[in-house]
Amino acid sequence: MRIIGHRGARGEAPENTLGGFRYLHDLGIRAVEFDVRQLKDDQLVVIHDDDFVRTTGKLQHVESCNLHEAQQFDHRHQWHAWAFEEYTPSLPHVMACLTDFEHIEVEIKAVADEAAAERLILQLHQDLVGFEQAATITSFDVKILAALQQHQSHFKRGLLVEIPIGEYAIELAHQYRCCQIGWKDQLATDQIIQFTQQAELAVSVWTVNEVERAKHLQQLGIQGLITDVPSTMLQAPCCNI
Numbered sequence: 001m002r003i004i005g006h007r008g009a010r011g012e013a014p015e016n017t018l019g020g021f022r023y024l025h026d027l028g029i030r031a032v033e034f035d036v037r038q039l040k041d042d043q044l045v046v047i048h049d050d051d052f053v054r055t056t057g058k059l060q061h062v063e064s065c066n067l068h069e070a071q072q073f074d075h076r077h078q079w080h081a082w083a084f085e086e087y088t089p090s091l092p093h094v095m096a097c098l099t100d101f102e103h104i105e106v107e108i109k110a111v112a113d114e115a116a117a118e119r120l121i122l123q124l125h126q127d128l129v130g131f132e133q134a135a136t137i138t139s140f141d142v143k144i145l146a147a148l149q150q151h152q153s154h155f156k157r158g159l160l161v162e163i164p165i166g167e168y169a170i171e172l173a174h175q176y177r178c179c180q181i182g183w184k185d186q187l188a189t190d191q192i193i194q195f196t197q198q199a200e201l202a203v204s205v206w207t208v209n210e211v212e213r214a215k216h217l218q219q220l221g222i223q224g225l226i227t228d229v230p231s232t233m234l235q236a237p238c239c240n241i
Contacts, residue, residue, distance in 0.1 A: 001217065001218040001223065001224070001225055002031050002224050002225065003227060003233045003234065004029075004032060004033050004103065004105065004204065004224045004225060004226045004227070005020075005024040005032045005033065005226075005227070005230045006033055006206060006207050006226045006227055006228050007020070007033065007034055007035065007048060007228075008020030008023065008024050008032060008034065009023055009027070009228065009229070009230050009231075010228045011209065011227075011228030011229040012229060012230070012231060013079075013082070014055070014075050014076055014079045014082055014086045015055065015075070016034050016046045016047055016055075016089070017075050017089060018093065018094065018097055019082065019084055019086050021094060021097045021098065022097060024230060025097070025098075025100075025101075027230055027231055027234060028234070029230050029234070030100060030102045030103070031101065031102060031103035031224070032098065032103075032104055033105040033138075033206070033226050034094065034105075034106065034107065035047060035108075036091055036106055036109065037050070037062050037063065038111075038119065038120045039062065039063065039067055039070055040064060040065065041066040041067055042119065042123050043066070043067040043090060044120070044123055044124060044127055045067070045070050045089065045090055045091065046090075046094045047062055047070075048109070049062070050062055050063070050109070052073045052088075054078075055075040055077055056073040056075055056077050058073055060073070067090060071087045071088050071090070072087070072088075073087060073088050074087055075087070091124075091127045091128075092127050095127065095128065095130075095131060098134075101134055102134055103134060103224070104131060104134045104135045104136070105135075105136050105138050105158070105182070105224075105226075106124075106135055106136070106138065107138045107160065108124070108137060108138070108139040108141065108144045109139075109141070110140060110143075110144075111141060111143055113143070114146070114147070116143075117143040117144050117146070117147040118147050121144070121148060121151055121153070125151070125153065125155075132154055135155055135156070136155070136156040136157065136158050136179070136180065137155050137156070137158070138157065138158040138159070138160050138180075138182055139157075139159070139160060140160045140161070140162060142159075142172065142176065145157060145176035145178065146176065148176070149176055149177055156179045157176065157178050158173075158178050158180035158182055158204070159176065159178045159180075159181050160181075161181060161182065161183050161184060162184045162187070163187075166192065167192070167195055169181055169183075170196060170199045170201065173199070173201055174201075178201065179201065179202055180202035180223070181196050181201050181202075181203060181204075182205070182226070183196070183203065183204070183205050183206075184205075184206060185206060185207060185208050185213070188205045193205075193217075193220050194220075197221065202223040202224070203222040203223055203224070204222070204223060204224035204225075204226055205217055205222055205226065207226055207227060208225050208227050208233075209228050209229050209232070211232065211233070214227075214233055214236055
């Protein structure tokens with residue numbers, strides 16, 4: 001079972017920042033998950049929310065910014081003791097920090113329509129050149145998965161599930177030629193994990209911050225444990241890097 005840092009290591013460092021990814025790297029972990037959104041100038045940035053309020057304290061929508069504007073925001077709003085500025089990173093800058101990572105889950109946040117999905121995928125393919133082996137593109141939004149399929153993308157892809165749709169998720173994953181499902185922890189019952197495995201799909205579970213839960217999931221044979229507290233999981237005898 002692989003330990004995957006959630007948004008870098010969001011329980012231990014500012015989320016979705018270059019400093020957070022370097023922190024994860026310094027722990028010795030080479031697996032990460034992060035979120036991607038597209039700006040009005042088509043550039044891709046790594047940020048979870050659709051605005052900057054929670055992580056920077058600034059009331060500004062992400063999609064209304066260009067890259068220069070987005071990079072003015074410092075994401076230490078909840079991390080006052082963090083020493084270095086953490087400005088909104090572009091996807092290429094993040095990927096440059098991850099050249100020796102073995103597993104990179106690139107979560108694409110939901111888009112408005114098929115045209116937006118198409119526009120995002122075109123830029124995404126440019127920004128991920130060289131990461132064809134390590135990167136898996138994931139999304140809750142089937143518009144993203146459909147655009148990847150339409151483009152005959154050579155990147156691995158995964159379906160994320162946060163609502164209780166049960167085995168229908170497996171049907172969707174096969175429909176969009178996914179290689180894995182990322183189950184929200186509360187939905188990741190022993191039975192649904194078994195069904196997913198029987199369908200020959202890899203399993204990631206998010207977000208797992210309790211060691212006992214991690215031990216149980218490892219016994220079930222899941223592939224990826226997405227956690228906010230990677231240093232805690234590293235100390236658990238069940239987990240390996």
